[in-house]
Every structure is written in C-alpha cells, then in structure tokens.
Amino acid sequence: DAGVTQSPTHLIKTRGQHVTLRCSPISGHKSVSWYQQVLGQGPQFIFQYYEKEERGRGNFPDRFSARQFPNYSSELNVNALLLGDSALYLCASSWAGAMNEQFFGPGTRLTVL
C-alpha cells in the first residue's frame, strides 16, 4: 500500500507570494494533520482535519489555512509568505480517533527568499 504522499517535494517562493501544498493520506485514513518543522526543531502542529472539518488548530497566524476534500486529500495554503515560513511542511494521516498511530509523508521543503 502507498504511504502518505505530498507534493511538491521542494518549492522556492519569494516574500509576499502565496503557496499551496498537497497531501494524500494512506488509503482508508480519514484524518489528516499538518505540521511545520524548522531546522533543528521538532514539528509544530498547524491543523487537523477529519471528515472535511477542521478539528484542531495550532498557534499559527491566519495566513495559514487548509481544507480537506471528499477523497480525504488535503491542501495547506499560506498567504503573504515571510522568510520565517521557510521550513519542512509535513502531512500525517491516521484512522479516526485519538488513539491511532500517525503516519507521516516525506514533506515539502519550502524556501522563501
């Protein structure tokens, strides 16, 4: 079975631009979460979606938004990019419920110049 997939792998943007990152969960998984990992730190939680509804939001500005589609794939959007948004963006999927293991994708490396 395919694992969590993310696209694109790498992305270079300039300050003020907008970016869309995409994630496809493991088949059968209905929950998708997004994390931001800056160099040398552990991942920080951004959003969690389940059945197309937002179920959790981390401490990130409103420039960050996300959505989940009927096929459970998800998009993360970031507007008005800042240099500090440069990071590895990770998507994780799991079966519904808090007790379940989360599986992560390979990530999208975003560089903001």
Added chain:
Amino acid sequence: KQEVTQIPAALSVAEGENLVLNCSFTDSAIYNLQWFRQDPGKGLTSLLLIQSSQREQTSGRLNASLDKSSGRSTLYIAASQPGDSATYLCAVRPTGSQGNLIFGKGTKLSVKP
C-alpha cells in the same frame, strides 16, 4: 502547557553498543506517546506507539517504555548499527486533542562502524 524534552541532544556510539534515548513530558494527561525516526531532510518514520495504559512496546531491536505518572519514556536500541544513525523524536498526544502531537527537539544519533 505540555512540553516535551529529549536528552541528550546528540549521542555518538560505536557499532554494536546498546543505547537508551530519553524523553520527558510535563503533563501526564496523554492518550499515547509515539517514537519516530527522521533521516536528514526526510519525513518521519513511526517506530513505536505506546498507549497511555501500556508500559512498553517492542519491535525488533527497539523497546520503548512509558511511565506516565513520572512523565518519562525511554527508547532502547539493542546492538546498534550504522544504519541506525538518524534523529529520533518522541511525541505525545494530549488528552482532549484529536490530531495534535507535541514533539521534542529530538536526539541525533551517530553510530560509528
């Protein structure tokens, strides 16, 4: 506020040695704890998931323990190999959350041949 700490930040061992990685968390109200491995610039690979009601989990040369009351977990790696070189992250899922994992900063392990 839940905080996760991993000590040491970096560890270097010789091939064949057994080793222990430490993880501590400040709030015992958790659903579970998960250990991950991360290779440079890559996504996270799930190693072990321990539910709050469990004391330990084993997978091959890996054994993870959980002492929820004291806010501690350890990851034991037996007979280390150069291929074990990576950053190891632990993460807890607080009760009341759905998809929110809180991570430590990781321990960077180097296994020398």
